[in-house]
Amino acid sequence: MKFYDCTTAPSPRRVRIFLAEKGIAVETQQIDLRSGEQFSDAFRAINPDCTVPVLTLDDGTVLSEVLAICQFLEEMHPEPPVMGRDSRERALVIMWNVKIEQQGLAAVAEVVRNQSKGFKSRALTGPQEFEQLPQLAERGMIRLELFFDRMDNQLSVNKYVAGDAFTLADITAFVALEFAAWLKVEIGENRKDLGRWFEEVRRRPALSK
């Protein structure tokens, strides 16, 4: 297996944390998103969507979505479980991971990609250029506040996002909050359950990856 990573981006960070929680070591190659290495012919031949993370398997199979990579790693290395311990939990982890990607990480991307000069003409991931829309940056900020409220509410009834065990859903939410903090969207004093959870999760050794 080989892992294509970029230490400055949110999505591959989720896989790094997942690998660390599992205690799995994988050959890793950095792709420099800042210089546009994801658009090089060499990387495009691996992933035509020009995104990281990517995990390539020894038979040549290419996995280029976080959830797919984690699903494969979870089956290869079941202990400790990070995607749920039974059918119900596995479904809840997938559900929350999807929701957090859509409501949290997508909102972060909506802000960053539509307002940062570094993303000019790259409002969406992928090889096609799309112009920035300032209205989407504004919309993304509103969506992030709603996302923080949604997570605070969920964590008022659950120890972790998907139940009483730490899972991939927590990894995804944590990374979304980290990157939202760069945009000055903060947990604040009123979201007490989200704050309690964040302080607990940040102390896990894998989060330093």
Place this chain on the structure above:
Amino acid sequence: MKFYDCTTAPSPRRVRIFLAEKGIAVETQQIDLRSGEQFSDAFRAINPDCTVPVLTLDDGTVLSEVLAICQFLEEMHPEPPVMGRDSRERALVIMWNVKIEQQGLAAVAEVVRNQSKGFKSRALTGPQEFEQLPQLAERGMIRLELFFDRMDNQLSVNKYVAGDAFTLADITAFVALEFAAWLKVEIGENRKDLGRWFEEVRRRPALSK
């Protein structure tokens, strides 16, 4: 179990097809999205994100994302497998399902929700109102053409989207194409592999659900 459905919307249609492929019968309740029933207090108490499909389990667990619902049903009723037959296939099905949701279904939604009068102030799903942005409708049309090209390319090397077996990835892609056809985005004569696949998939009995 109970399935909350809406026969006019793309996402619940994916679950109906999945259930039919499996031969599973589930108690079903229609939620009338056109009259706004998803925003009723009764439905909001089930799914605060105000979306269908939803599958509720007998212990009260609520699953409100297609991938989570299908993952649970696949584990409860493994035969016939519709989410892959081994670890590699399962990861590929999840990967393609994510990609098709983002590149296909999200683009359909971007067009419909930003141009149709019926979606005024509802540019995004969920209880919060967001104004329509006409630029997103235009962008969505470009994205749909790219998505069709991407699928045609994938189906030039694979019989089905994720390999040589029919899976959830095909269901998701088929529903995206059906709804894109309403927007006059067509397969056309040049996308021969996509056309071959579409004609084959549409003949499956489950697709009439």
